[in-house]
Amino acid sequence: xxxFSNVSLVYPTSTKTVLEGLTFSIEEGEMVLVIGSTxxxxxxxxxxxNGLVPHHTxxxxxxxxxxxxxxxxxxxxxxxxxxxxxxxxxPSTGFVTDTVEEELVxxxxxxxxxxxxxxKRVEEILDLLAxxxxxxxxxxxxxxxxxxxxxxxxxxxxxxxxxxxxxxxSALDPIAAEEVLSIIHRLVHDLSLTVIIxxxxxxxxxxxxxxxxxxxxxxxxxxxxxxxxLRKSDIAPxxxxxxxxxxxxxxxxxxxxxxxxxxxxxxxxxxxPKIVKKSTPTTISISGVGISYGAHIALKEVSTTVFExxxxxxxxxxxxxxxxxxxxxxxxxxxxxxxxxxxxxxxxNLKGKERRTTVGYIPQEPGDLLYAQxxxxxxxxxxxxxxxxxxxxxxxLKTLVPSISEKTHPRDLSEGQRLALxxxxxxxxxxxxxxxxxxxxxxxxxxxxLLIQILKDFANQQGKSxxxxxxxxxxxxxxxxxxxxxxExxxxxDGPTLDILLASPAFAPQVSKVxxxxxxxxVKDVLDGFxxxxxK
Amino acid sequence: xKSLHPLTWWLWSIAIxxxxxxxxxAVYSCLVIVVAAILVSxxxxxxxxxxSFWFSLxxxxxxxxxxxxxxVLIGVPIPGNKIAxxxxxxxxxxxxxxxxxxxxxxxxLMASLHEGLVIASVIALFGAAVSLTSPHKMLRVLPVMIxxxxxxxxxxxxxxxxxxxSYSRIKRARILRGDERPKFRTIALPLxxxxxxxxxxxxxxxxxxxxxxxxxxxxxxxxPWRLTDSTIFAGGxxxxxxxxxxxx
Numbered sequence: 001x002x003x004f005s006n007v008s009l010v011y012p013t014s015t016k017t018v019l020e021g022l023t024f025s026i027e028e029g030e031m032v033l034v035i036g037s038t039x040x041x042x043x044x045x046x047x048x049x050n051g052l053v054p055h056h057t058x059x060x061x062x063x064x065x066x067x068x069x070x071x072x073x074x075x076x077x078x079x080x081x082x083x084x085x086x087x088x089x090x091p092s093t094g095f096v097t098d099t100v101e102e103e104l105v106x107x108x109x110x111x112x113x114x115x116x117x118x119x120k121r122v123e124e125i126l127d128l129l130a131x132x133x134x135x136x137x138x139x140x141x142x143x144x145x146x147x148x149x150x151x152x153x154x155x156x157x158x159x160x161x162x163x164x165x166x167x168x169x170s171a172l173d174p175i176a177a178e179e180v181l182s183i184i185h186r187l188v189h190d191l192s193l194t195v196i197i198x199x200x201x202x203x204x205x206x207x208x209x210x211x212x213x214x215x216x217x218x219x220x221x222x223x224x225x226x227x228x229x230l231r232k233s234d235i236a237p238x239x240x241x242x243x244x245x246x247x248x249x250x251x252x253x254x255x256x257x258x259x260x261x262x263x264x265x266x267x268x269x270x271x272x273p274k275i276v277k278k279s280t281p282t283t284i285s286i287s288g289v290g291i292s293y294g295a296h297i298a299l300k301e302v303s304t305t306v307f308e309x310x311x312x313x314x315x316x317x318x319x320x321x322x323x324x325x326x327x328x329x330x331x332x333x334x335x336x337x338x339x340x341x342x343x344x345x346x347x348x349n350l351k352g353k354e355r356r357t358t359v360g361y362i363p364q365e366p367g368d369l370l371y372a373q374x375x376x377x378x379x380x381x382x383x384x385x386x387x388x389x390x391x392x393x394x395x396x397l398k399t400l401v402p403s404i405s406e407k408t409h410p411r412d413l414s415e416g417q418r419l420a421l422x423x424x425x426x427x428x429x430x431x432x433x434x435x436x437x438x439x440x441x442x443x444x445x446x447x448x449x450l451l452i453q454i455l456k457d458f459a460n461q462q463g464k465s466x467x468x469x470x471x472x473x474x475x476x477x478x479x480x481x482x483x484x485x486x487x488e489x490x491x492x493x494d495g496p497t498l499d500i501l502l503a504s505p506a507f508a509p510q511v512s513k514v515x516x517x518x519x520x521x522x523v524k525d526v527l528d529g530f531x532x533x534x535x536k
Numbered sequence: 537x538k539s540l541h542p543l544t545w546w547l548w549s550i551a552i553x554x555x556x557x558x559x560x561x562a563v564y565s566c567l568v569i570v571v572a573a574i575l576v577s578x579x580x581x582x583x584x585x586x587x588s589f590w591f592s593l594x595x596x597x598x599x600x601x602x603x604x605x606x607x608v609l610i611g612v613p614i615p616g617n618k619i620a621x622x623x624x625x626x627x628x629x630x631x632x633x634x635x636x637x638x639x640x641x642x643x644x645l646m647a648s649l650h651e652g653l654v655i656a657s658v659i660a661l662f663g664a665a666v667s668l669t670s671p672h673k674m675l676r677v678l679p680v681m682i683x684x685x686x687x688x689x690x691x692x693x694x695x696x697x698x699x700x701x702s703y704s705r706i707k708r709a710r711i712l713r714g715d716e717r718p719k720f721r722t723i724a725l726p727l728x729x730x731x732x733x734x735x736x737x738x739x740x741x742x743x744x745x746x747x748x749x750x751x752x753x754x755x756x757x758x759x760p761w762r763l764t765d766s767t768i769f770a771g772g773x774x775x776x777x778x779x780x781x782x783x784x
Contacts, residue, residue: 056740081746093734094741096690097672098583105756107745109676112754119756154745332708356714368709371722385714411729425713 001162001194002026002049007063009044009053018044020219022063028161029192031185031208033199033226035235036215037444039414042198043089045215046164049196050084051077068161081107085155086164089442090171091147092139100142100150101135107158125157129183144318145176152180156187163187165197169204170441173317173471175506177204184208200444202237203474203510206230207254226253235445238474238510241523255513262514269529271519275496277481280308283433283465284329289338291324291489298324299489301338306433306467311459313480313497314469315507320486322469323364326437329467330361343432353429356386360426362436366419367410375413375421376406382425397424400454416447423454434458436468440475448472452479477501477509477521497521542673544765549665551772555779556657562650565657569593572657572664580667592663596656603655607648608640616643677759683748690742691735699731 007022018041026032034042047053051072054061065072068083088094097103104125108118126132129149134142142150148168155163163184169177185208187193199205212229214222222229230240230251239258243251246265252258284306291299299321306312314322327333328340331347340347342359350358363369372378379393386393397404400420410418419439426434434455440448456479459466470476476483476497483500485493485507493500498519501508512521520526556568572589580586609622611634618639625636675686706726710718742748 050744052740052744056736056743076749077740077744078746078749081744081749084744086744088737088741090737093737096738096742096745096747098670101756102672106747109753109756110746110749112750112752115754115756118754122756158745330712332712351716352714355712359712361709361712363705363709363712365705365709367726368706369713371710371718371726411726429714 001028001068003066005064007048007061007065009048009059009061011057011059017219019215019221022221024213024223026194026196028194029188030210031188031195031197032211032213033197033205033209034213034215035202037217037235037446038416038442040215040217041219042215043166045213046086046166046196046198048072049162049164050080050086051075082111082158083160084162084164085158085160087151087155087166087168089166091151094151095139098138100131100137100139103139103150104154104157107154111158121157121159125153129153144171145173145179148172148176148180152183162194162196165195167199167442168197169199169201174473176318178506181205181208200442201472202235203239206237227251238523239514242511242514242526245523245527255510258514266515266518269518269526272498272525272528282306283308284340284342284467286329286340287338289325289328289340290336291328291333292336297489302489302491304484304491304494306465308463308465309459310482311455311466311468311480313476313483314467314486315471315476315483316486321489322486323437325486326435326467326469330359330435356429357431359433359435360429360431362419362422362426362439364437364441366422366439369422369425370410370418373409374406375404375408375410378410378421378425382428386429388428393424393428396428397421400424400450415442416444416450419443419447419451427458432463433465436466438470439468440470440472448475455479473501473507473509540768541759541761541765542669542677544768545665545668547769548772549661551776553658553661555776556654556661558779558783560654562653565653568657569660572660576664576667583670585671586667589660589663589667592659596659599659600649600652600656603652604645604648607651608645610634610636614641614643614647616641619645673759676753676755680748680751680753687739687742687747691738695731695735698734699727702727702730
């Protein structure tokens, strides 16, 4: 179906080859997963398939990409539209029309499909993706999960033979992600659709993949079945790490397999000791906060308290009010009623230096905080703002990401590096509280464990607190002390991470699913349970 | 109300624009702007493009002011009531006939204001047509021949509201960095970068979905020309005919 022969790619403004000597072929009805660290060229590989690279981006392509017998060098991407459906990383930037129905038919209208055929296909897709109740809605009013389904729908409605998805679940909560992936899985089996999917959160997709293309940093690629790739790869989901840690003979790819392999393990080991929390002073207090946007109520009567030394994770489905709550804590949001205090101050009245030293905020797009022309200038600005000795921010950054070059433009950094730079700038002011809104979108495992380390170190200092909003259950399991669960603007659960995550299967991390009913969340928890055993 | 044909308001606007130029009167131009404003505030929905009319009004006002200033200061003097006098700028002899400065008369000011108003009302009528028509629907009735124009149209109409949203997002982030009054330059640069990359994404999306591949497009739902469309268009035409006969 898809055949890459000796493909190498160089972008016009760079001297480094993105991909080198890539040769593989993908059969009809296969589901292939593309993995690799950020910036290794996963997106380029996907966009090579329908010729967006190099037709749209420029660059030199050596070798040949042949899709269903057509060489992508010779035709424009549009001429492959009937064959390949492609869904980008951020579906909202790819919508062309105003309403769901119009968006679904856009591609077919362009290809001059007869109206009666279109009508039939639209009904099919509306049913298949459960979009029927949304058919006349304006696209701008859809939630993240609905937009993702629509983007997949408008690709599928063309009856393509190949579906290409670039991080389809990065913006979705675990339940919405599950919905989207199971639909795709069904299509692969029912219609023998060929699917190529790039994803960082392997725990979500690994169970569905037939083969994996692993791109390493130097442009080299390996393609093989998941078991072989994951045996050695440093990019691996938690259950693979679990299998390695327990020294099992095989790596299992889904919860069911690993559960079978670890039956004995579950009978032994100790539960984690109950953490008795010392009472510490209050840092952030939220009382009776309500926020509404026009007729839409984002938060109703939310009250909670955050204490010193805590890392609190804010979870909930897309549109549950997480961002609104974070913004009210940093004083960006007009409250309809209620009050927020942070270190006994009203966050709205914080100005300049006092604000920087009280609360640091990392927005969903960390790049928003950055405006200088290079990493060095950005760090120098932070030094000047905070009246600290020159070079201190850059040194901090160096400890976070040693490989960073000070001449790089912030725009050219990888997602992980940009987050680290924003963190360094914010941390250089030595804030007493740190607020992060969805920091792990597009982050690979390596960057994520780095982030966990930074945040843990931060919270361990005297008198600090961290609040983090995220969909990433694995991150929460490793990082947070406490989880607050929001649903439709109300707190539905608030308690220690262990209790909250184990309470609902949809939000449970992989290791806990394998180890249930034992109360272990991470690989480290399991190992801790056994070390105690050995000691006795 | 059922949605109108995307060309209806454009045709109506063009008819009225012809009358504005034909009548060439400041009072009539003001009247037309008021009518357009009432129509837009009544009929335009809450879409990103609906605000274009108010933007076009501001543009018109800007042009009016510029026209008044240049009209008063530069050009041939019109005799009449003197309001003020500014010194005449000496110009080289080969620029005979052009004068900068001099006596400002009431007549001269009125003449330039009048011209400015006519231009402003024409712009306002264009703005009204844009406000009342979905550009995406417009795209569907335009022939594929003007393919590049279609892509530009979609990008322009979808990036403007995105630009506004990104601006407030970045500004808020800056305030959190303790930067109360961020300089325009430091926001404009990342903003433009973002707008550009989003536009490229959109163009890539349209391309990979086959836009412009076929010479003819099919229509999922026909875009009908209804009685209301005919009424509005006929109204414009009748008004045009009336004005034409009255002024000739």
